[in-house]
Amino acid sequence: MKLGRMNHIGVATPDLDASIAFYRDIMGATDITEPFVLESQQVRVCFVNTPGENGTAGTQVELLQPTTSDSAVGKWLEKNPLGGQHHICYEVPDIHEAKAWFEKLGKRVLGEPRVGAHGTLIFFVHPKDMGGQLTEIMETPKEAH
Numbered sequence: 042m043k044l045g046r047m048n049h050i051g052v053a054t055p056d057l058d059a060s061i062a063f064y065r066d067i068m069g070a071t072d073i074t075e076p077f078v079l080e081s082q083q084v085r086v087c088f089v090n091t092p093g094e095n096g097t098a099g100t101q102v103e104l105l106q107p108t109t110s111d112s113a114v115g116k117w118l119e120k121n122p123l124g125g126q127h128h129i130c131y132e133v134p135d136i137h138e139a140k141a142w143f144e145k146l147g148k149r150v151l152g153e154p155r156v157g158a159h160g161t162l163i164f165f166v167h168p169k170d171m172g173g174q175l176t177e178i179m180e181t182p183k184e185a186h
């Protein structure tokens with residue numbers, strides 16, 4: 042498997058609007074997308090785009106507020122009520138090769154690759170097999186090739 046760029050850091054929050062204000066007013070973010078609900082993951086989400094070098098796209102903070110308590114982010118917030126870093130997402134050139142790689146290493150891939158919030162195929166690898174870090178693997182968007 043070939044590791045690509047870090048696409049985003051998933052940050053869970055109990056209050057998305059307050060987190061948007063935090064990144065805008067405290068962190069000086071100038072490029073925050075409009076929130077939308079991703080029913081399949083039971084989250085309301087938006088992206089804080091950070092600048093890259095020489096005008097290239099930087100990485101993103103993916104802000105996630107659960108729409109139900111009985112969801113991955115909802116359960117996590119019960120244990121981490123202030124919110125915080127929930128997962129990290131890396132890009133790979135080939136999602137199916139990456140899935141086979143992790144499975145061969147005996148790591149728990151959570152479900153089949155599915156379309157994620159960026160419109161490309163993703164899967165997650167269990168945090169207990171990844172040094173405590175819930176890890177999202179995402180196929181590099183085609184236009185980025």
Ligand SMILES: CC[C@H](C(=O)O)C(=O)SCCNC(=O)CCNC(=O)[C@H](O)C(C)(C)COP(=O)(O)OP(=O)(O)OC[C@H]1O[C@@H](n2cnc3c(N)ncnc32)[C@H](O)[C@@H]1OP(=O)(O)O
Nearest residue numbers: 051079082086113114116117127151157158165168173175
């Ligand atoms: C905007 C959408 C975008 C996309 O999908 O495109 C997203 O990024 S959506 C993000 C939300 N979706 C997910 O996180 C899907 C993957 N996550 C899962 O399948 C579950 O959260 C899972 C399997 C990691 C944990 O679920 P479970 O029902 O087993 O919850 P437990 O509380 O029993 O957790 C078991 C064990 O794992 C630890 N844990 C849970 N979440 C995390 C985490 N984010 N980072 C690190 N560790 C985590 C939890 O503390 C438990 O450990 P223990 O020592 O037993 O207390």
Ligand SMILES: [Co+2]
Nearest residue numbers: 051103130177
């Ligand atoms: Co994510």
